[in-house]
Amino acid sequence: MQWMSRLPRRAWLLIGYAAAAAALFSAPLYLNDFRLNLLAKCLAFAIVALGLDLLWGYTGILSLGHGVFFGLGAYAMAMHLKLAAGGSRIPDFMGWMGLTKLPWFWEPFKSFAFAAAMGLILPSALALLLGFFTFRNRIRGVYFTILTQALVIITVTLFVGQQAYTGGTNGLTGYTKLFGYSLTSGTAKTMAYLATAAALLAAFAVCRHLVNSRFGKVLRAIRDGENRTRFLGYDPAYYQMAVFAVSAGLAGLAGMLFVLHVGIISPTMMAIVPSIELVLLVAIGGRGTLIGAVIGAILLTQAKSQLSASYPDFWLFLLGALFIVVTVFMPGGIVGLIRQARQAILRRRSENEITLDSIVSKSNGVV
Amino acid sequence: MKSPSILSCQKVTVSFDGFKAVQEMSLELASGELRFLIGPNGAGKTTMLDAICGKVKPAGGVVEFHGRKGTVDVTRRKEHEIAQLGIGRKFQTPSIFSGLTVEENLEIAMAQNRGVWATLRAAMTKADRERVDAELELIGLEDKKRLRAGLLSHGEKQWLEIGMMLLQEPEILLLDEPVAGMTDKETDKTGELLREIVRKRTVVVVEHDMEFVRNFASKVTVMHEGKLLKEGSMDEVQRDDRVAEVYLGRKRRDYDAVGSTA
Ligand SMILES: Nc1ncnc2c1ncn2[C@@H]1O[C@H](COP(=O)(O)OP(=O)(O)OP(=O)(O)O)[C@@H](O)[C@H]1O
Ligand SMILES: [Mg+2]
Numbered sequence: 001m002q003w004m005s006r007l008p009r010r011a012w013l014l015i016g017y018a019a020a021a022a023a024l025f026s027a028p029l030y031l032n033d034f035r036l037n038l039l040a041k042c043l044a045f046a047i048v049a050l051g052l053d054l055l056w057g058y059t060g061i062l063s064l065g066h067g068v069f070f071g072l073g074a075y076a077m078a079m080h081l082k083l084a085a086g087g088s089r090i091p092d093f094m095g096w097m098g099l100t101k102l103p104w105f106w107e108p109f110k111s112f113a114f115a116a117a118m119g120l121i122l123p124s125a126l127a128l129l130l131g132f133f134t135f136r137n138r139i140r141g142v143y144f145t146i147l148t149q150a151l152v153i154i155t156v157t158l159f160v161g162q163q164a165y166t167g168g169t170n171g172l173t174g175y176t177k178l179f180g181y182s183l184t185s186g187t188a189k190t191m192a193y194l195a196t197a198a199a200l201l202a203a204f205a206v207c208r209h210l211v212n213s214r215f216g217k218v219l220r221a222i223r224d225g226e227n228r229t230r231f232l233g234y235d236p237a238y239y240q241m242a243v244f245a246v247s248a249g250l251a252g253l254a255g256m257l258f259v260l261h262v263g264i265i266s267p268t269m270m271a272i273v274p275s276i277e278l279v280l281l282v283a284i285g286g287r288g289t290l291i292g293a294v295i296g297a298i299l300l301t302q303a304k305s306q307l308s309a310s311y312p313d314f315w316l317f318l319l320g321a322l323f324i325v326v327t328v329f330m331p332g333g334i335v336g337l338i339r340q341a342r343q344a345i346l347r348r349r350s351e352n353e354i355t356l357d358s359i360v361s362k363s364n365g366v367v
Numbered sequence: 368m369k370s371p372s373i374l375s376c377q378k379v380t381v382s383f384d385g386f387k388a389v390q391e392m393s394l395e396l397a398s399g400e401l402r403f404l405i406g407p408n409g410a411g412k413t414t415m416l417d418a419i420c421g422k423v424k425p426a427g428g429v430v431e432f433h434g435r436k437g438t439v440d441v442t443r444r445k446e447h448e449i450a451q452l453g454i455g456r457k458f459q460t461p462s463i464f465s466g467l468t469v470e471e472n473l474e475i476a477m478a479q480n481r482g483v484w485a486t487l488r489a490a491m492t493k494a495d496r497e498r499v500d501a502e503l504e505l506i507g508l509e510d511k512k513r514l515r516a517g518l519l520s521h522g523e524k525q526w527l528e529i530g531m532m533l534l535q536e537p538e539i540l541l542l543d544e545p546v547a548g549m550t551d552k553e554t555d556k557t558g559e560l561l562r563e564i565v566r567k568r569t570v571v572v573v574e575h576d577m578e579f580v581r582n583f584a585s586k587v588t589v590m591h592e593g594k595l596l597k598e599g600s601m602d603e604v605q606r607d608d609r610v611a612e613v614y615l616g617r618k619r620r621d622y623d624a625v626g627s628t629a
Contacts, residue, residue, distance in 0.1 A: 214489040217471050224464040231420060232535060233450035233481045242483045 024197040028190045037261055038305050039298075040193040043200045044257040046297035049281040050200075050207050050290060051250030056279070057287030058211060059243050060223030061140070065148030066251045066278045068155045069123035071270025073252030075159075075166070076122060077259045079106060080115035081175035081183075092174070097164035106165075112179070119256040120249045127248035131241035138237075140226065152272055159267040171266025178260070192260040199257060200294075203250055207290050210246070219243055251278075273316075277304075280319060283326050286333030295334055372433060373398040373569050374419070374539055379428035381414050381593075388414040390593040391428070396539070401565040403580050404573045405604075406590035407613055412573045413459060415590065416541045419571075420456040421446040434538050451481065455537030459544050459573075461524035465517025469508050469527055472516050473499045476531035498534065505563065506530040507556070522553035529560055539569045546579055558582055589613075 024043070028036055048070055055061050082091045083106065089095075090102050108114045130151065134144055159166045166172075181188050210216050221229050222236045229236050259265050268274075277300075285296020308315040330337055374396040381389040389411040396402060404412050417423040419430055421444060430441045434453045441449050450456075463472050477498060479489065503509045506526040511519065516527060525545060532540055545561070546554045558579065564570060574580050580587065580601060587604045589596040597607045604610055 210487075213487055214475065215483065215486040217467060217475050218486055220466050221464040221472075221475055224466045225462055227446075228458075228462045228464070230446035231422075231450050231456045232476055232531070233447050234475075235445070235447045235481070238483050 021201055024201070025194065027197070028193060033186065033189060036193050037189065038302065040196045040261045041258065041305075042298040042301040043193075043196045044254045044261065045278070045281060045301050046294040047200055047203045047254035047257070048251045048278050049285065049293035049297040050203050051247035051254075052278055053282045053287055053290060053293035054207055054210065054219075054243055054250075055247040056282060057289070057293070058216065058223060059219045059240060060226075061240060061244065062145045062279065063148045063244070063247070064145055064272070064275050064279060065151040066248070067270035067272070067275035068152055069127065069248035069251035070255040070258070070274075070278070071155070071159075071265065071267070072123045072126065073119040073255030074259045074265040074269070075172065075255075076109070076115050076119035076252070077256035078172035078175070078265045079109040080112055081178060081259065082172050083110050084178060085174060085176040091167075091172075093167045093170070094164060099164050103165055116256065119252045123248040123252035123255075124245040127244045128241055131237075131244045135237040135240040135244075149272065149275075152270065152275055156267045156271050159270075167266075169267060171264055171269070173264035173266075175259075175263060183260070183263070192257070196257045196261070199253060203253065204290060204294070207250075211290065215239070215242075277319065280323055280326075282333075284322060284333050286335030288332075289335045292333050292335035299334070371398050372396065374433070375429075375431045376415075376419065377429050377431075379415070379418050379425045379430060381411075381418050381423050382426045387593055389418060389425075392590070392593065392595055394588060394595075396569055396571065399565075399569055401561075401570050401572070401583060401585045403583070403585055403587045404571055404590065405575070405577075405580065405587060406596070409592075410590040411593040412590055413543055414593075416456065416543055416571070416573065418442070419539075420454055420541060421449040422456075432539070447481070450535070450537075453536075453538035455532045455535045455540045457528050457532050457540070457542045457545065459547065461521065461528050463516045463519075463524050463527050463531070465515065467516055468513050469503070469516050469519070470499060470512040472527060472531055473502055473534055477534040478536040502530045502534050505533070506560065522549050522557075525549065525553075525557065526560065529557075529564070533564060537568065539571070540564065542570065542572045544573055544575065546574070546576055554579060 027039055031039060048066060052063065052066055055063055083102075086092070090099060094102070109118070130147070134140075134147060139147065160169050162168075175183055177183055178188070183189075183192075211219075218229065218234055218239055221232075221234075222239055226236050255265070281297040281300050282293050283296070284300055285294065286292025303318075304315060307318065326333060332339065372395055374394070376392065376394040378391040378393060379389055380387060380391055392411070392415055394415070404415065406412050414423065418425045419441065421441060425442050428442075432439050432441050432449075432452060432454065436452060439452060441452065441454065444452070464475075467475070474491070474495070475486075477495065479485065500509075503512055506529065508519075508523060508527060508530070511523070516524065519527060529542075529545065532542075542561075546557050549557060554576070561570070561572070561583075584600070586599065587601050588598045589604055589607075589610050591609075591613045596613065597604050597610050599607075
């Protein structure tokens with residue numbers, strides 16, 4: 001046991017990260033196709049959870065509209081896949097709606113690079129815009145959260161209504177290939193999984209860097225006392241806009257990857273319930289710690305896939321119950337519980353040492 | 368020789384829904400001066416500081432700051448701009464960032480570029496380290512630098528906040544009741560800190576504790592019901608009949624308060 005405490009905490013963290021990375025990248029070797037696909041979905045959600053945690057856990061801004069940013073990323077990728085599937089023909093649903101020519105804004109999505117860039121830029125730009133009008137006018141707390149819900153309603157209505165351009169309620173589906181390779185092949189699935197694992201690790205590294213930087217400290221200061229930061233000379237609005245945009249960009253990235261694994265995106269997936277589910281990933285895992293967000297996303301997505309297949313109604317009840325239990329009894333989420341347990345053990349150990357010491361010194365006195 | 372004025376407030380009026388918390392109050396500060404602002408509860412002392420640091424916008428009057436960057440009417444500026452100009456503020460209740468460690472609180476308070484890009488790339492240089500360490504020593508919190516600030520005692524929080532203000536390097540420092548709620552020992556230590564602070568900058572201190580104020584041979588401004596009542600040395604102020612009247616009323620209330628809580 002001695003050598004364990006001699007290694008610095010930093011080294012332990014590095015070893016932990018290396019082990020987690022190794023486990024993630026070797027997963028295709030020991031998981032079957034179904035399990036691998038499920039894990040890929042979990043990892044995609046973990047990316048959104050990281051972004052939400054930056055925003056909520058670190059800066060104190062609760063967004064119940066991240067489904068929209070996730071959806072925008074997903075649609076950007078789906079548009080590319082749809083065009084790739086159709087070859088030179090326009091997407092099927094456009095034909096049914098009476099369109100004969102590809103709309104101008106669909107045109108550039110023929111390029112994968114453009115679609116991928118849009119999957120990041122569109123959500124971030126929308127977040128910046130919303131942030132500009134809210135944070136600069138000091139709209140925050142519940143009012144901000146309500147506005148994000150309004151954003152969800154507006155976006156979903158728009159996507160459902162503009163059926164000729166968005167595929168309406170059905171969304172976009174029926175993709176067959178990417179970069180000319182069939183998407184259904186085992187190799188393609190493995191590649192998509194590996195891309196997601198790499199994206200998650202990159203997102204984690206970026207978030208860790210942000211959180212540990214002075215920027216991250218200012219974010220936490222804003223969470224603790226937004227007005228107080230003003231009197232130090234910081235303008236919280238720009239920090240809030242920046243973190244909101246990064247958070248939305250991460251959701252967009254996750255959406256793009258999600259579409260690859262699931263093969264469909266529709267307005268229901270960016271509606272209110274999925275948006276709330278995303279926040280729950282963070283709440284249950286433990287907000288304010290990056291690893292908590294990842295753990296919450298993986299566990300909850302696994303649980304959802306197990307339960308919602310057999311008891312779809314039960315899942316929603318469970319989700320609601322979980323939310324109440326977590327907010328009331330374990331505000332630190334799973335990670336918070338682990339920390340408390342560790343502290344309790346440490347405390348008991350130090351008490352033991354004290355009694356041991358006093359026994360030793362007493363016996364010394366006798367001898 | 369009269370030192371140049373660094374802040375001149377002229378006929379400042381602050382009203383809350385028609386109620387005038389500060390009325391045509393004027394205040395002139397010489398560069399490098401230590402000024403005490405006293406007055407009974409509700410006299411408008413805190414509100415006056417709020418008007419100077421931009422927390423409230425005056426309904427009338429000007430607050431001119433003659434700082435390093437020239438003369439500015441701060442009533443037209445936002446809080447963070449005023450802070451950047453060089454006016455620092457310590458609030459009545461300790462307001463440190465409880466989720467950050469003591470060290471982190473000092474790090475973000477330190478004078479620096481406050482933009483998003485700047486803090487994204489900011490690294491703790493050797494010079495920064497030394498500044499923070501020197502400050503930790505001054506406020507006596509070296510041993511607790513890695514502790515979450517929320518876990519500090521009341522007095523320690525006050526010192527941390529004073530330390531933050533100093534690292535912010537303002538030209539004018541506005542302190543609202545820095546010794547309120549402190550034990551005698553803590554009050555003495557804060558007095559020492561204050562002497563250290565005034566050596567390099569202009570300071571306004573709002574204070575109730577007359578004993579504390581008497582320790583400093585400084586000019587005193589008395590406010591009552593939002594207005595300027597008297598300005599002068601502590602002796603002059605104490606000899607003033609109107610001040611005595613206002614304060615005797617208050618003294619009695621103070622004794623009552625002490626009696627009822629004891
Ligand atoms: N935000 C506000 N809205 C309405 N009235 C206010 C507000 N802030 C202060 N006041 C009122 O303005 C008056 C002056 O308050 P202020 O806090 O400036 O007094 P003070 O001199 O600092 O008193 P104390 O010694 O108790 O701190 C008080 O009557 C107070 O009730
Ligand atoms: Mg006050």
